[in-house]
Amino acid sequence: MVTDISFESIKHILSTVSNTELLESIELAFLHYSNQKAVVPPVGTISFDDPRGDVHIKYGYILNDDYYVIKIASGFYDNPKQGLPSSNGMMLAFNQKTGVLAGILYDQGYLTDVRTAVAGAISAKYLAPTKVHTIGIMGTGTQAKLQLEFLKGVVDCRKALIWGRSQEKLVAYQEAMTDSGFQIETTLEGDNIAENCQLIVTTTPATEPILKWSDHLTGTHITAIGADTVGKQELDLQIISKADLIVTDSTKQCTRHGEIHKAFNQHLVETNSLVELGQLIEQGKITRKENDLTICDLTGIATQDIQIAKLILEHK
């Protein structure tokens, strides 16, 4: 019996799941990954030149679990010209004991957005300073909004400063987030983020650093979401080399193509100084020193997809 779950149903089902359950589910994703309780084969890729498009096939399973999950995500960059979204995605869940298809989740990439935002919340839960006066968000897109929304459940601060490259996008962000429960201000200067924020989330596809080192960054936690392929970079190398603790979702992925990959290639970071988020979750919240600068580099791992797909199937 195949269950097709539409985009609308997925949104509805997710709205009935408590944030606590969502957080716990994605925490388990990191725990299983870091404890080698998951099988995550290399990502499959199909590329097109004209029009330019990429398809990623991510798949895997958690040992002794209900399902294995195959996620198909595409980006076709000329789509908006035809009025179509550039990103698309679906997840297929199969019974791990029989291979029988259990459900197709037509989430159009939404579940990936959510599990990424939840990972940001987990990063803040374990690493953010106790006192956050202002949250800094860099970027104005989907993740920039979702990250802030999911931070609500883990930090008390309700003041956010948003950085973007254009005033127009900042205004649109502010309008979209009117009912978010946050008092939102905006800036075109990255330095303002470093100066005013104790918890910063970077969510852009930047290929040149958008956040520069400044003494104000001592005592700050930064979650870096944007860099997920070679060439992307949001933080300057000095920030990375000054960090007191760098946490990764997957040390293997982050050193290859995450925020820290460039620093790693230049030997500014060594793998033995890196801690995986799953290890951190296992050992519990760290004790920050007042001036500690911490970074969490998130590239996205297949167990997050597996866990969120499972959550939808369980609550459908």
Add this chain to the structure above:
Amino acid sequence: MVTDISFESIKHILSTVSNTELLESIELAFLHYSNQKAVVPPVGTISFDDPRGDVHIKYGYILNDDYYVIKIASGFYDNPKQGLPSSNGMMLAFNQKTGVLAGILYDQGYLTDVRTAVAGAISAKYLAPTKVHTIGIMGTGTQAKLQLEFLKGVVDCRKALIWGRSQEKLVAYQEAMTDSGFQIETTLEGDNIAENCQLIVTTTPATEPILKWSDHLTGTHITAIGADTVGKQELDLQIISKADLIVTDSTKQCTRHGEIHKAFNQHLVETNSLVELGQLIEQGKITRKENDLTICDLTGIATQDIQIAKLILEHK
């Protein structure tokens, strides 16, 4: 607009497609593959230990075509204990210009069976001797039946000798093929196949040769379907080393894990003596000498899946 196509619909649609069209479609699959007009990334694999299961994710596209296709095929070997088939499969076709899902073909592996049988017919069309008195089929399973059915369109011979390991399975084969239009005899001796048949198709998962060299094999064409992973082998090495011509569907795949991989590893076969089926189709039917022994090694390539999925979508 996603089109879900059920197993029953696929069978029905395929019954309305002429054999000629099917053959031409799969010939194009080989042509495009050998002419490097297809992008076929490495196969993705997920393996399970308990119960034992394998999932293969095959995907790719033909350049400047309508779709890209992702095929998910699984084998869970304990399924029959629960009354479930061990094999399962589905194909997903996406628009090559936008990434939009065009259709899901719930074929349960049937389209793979058909495109494999059609490849056998193409092998016979280009390579079989002009005079075939008896067709030899080794094996009694799904391919053993389908191969014979699809040979009808390319050879005049209507007499077949079937080899199997058990009398029971041979009887079942004979019963199932009552209306096939073939006069069917059976044997438990592999040598009888070599002695009596001028066109032989081997369709078993054997790991030790089931067909031994004999002088009777001169003037014969053999299509070897069964070996598709390292360790499988249906023909003894002498047959391979005595062959006057060896054709592959993909020289890369066949030398790695096809019928000829063992002979290749032992340097009994050199890649520069191998011809791909796509090259043969391009140059047209070969002129056989009376005593030529020819072999066609088929491992299955993604362009066959793409072509047959496209055919279903075009005729739906």
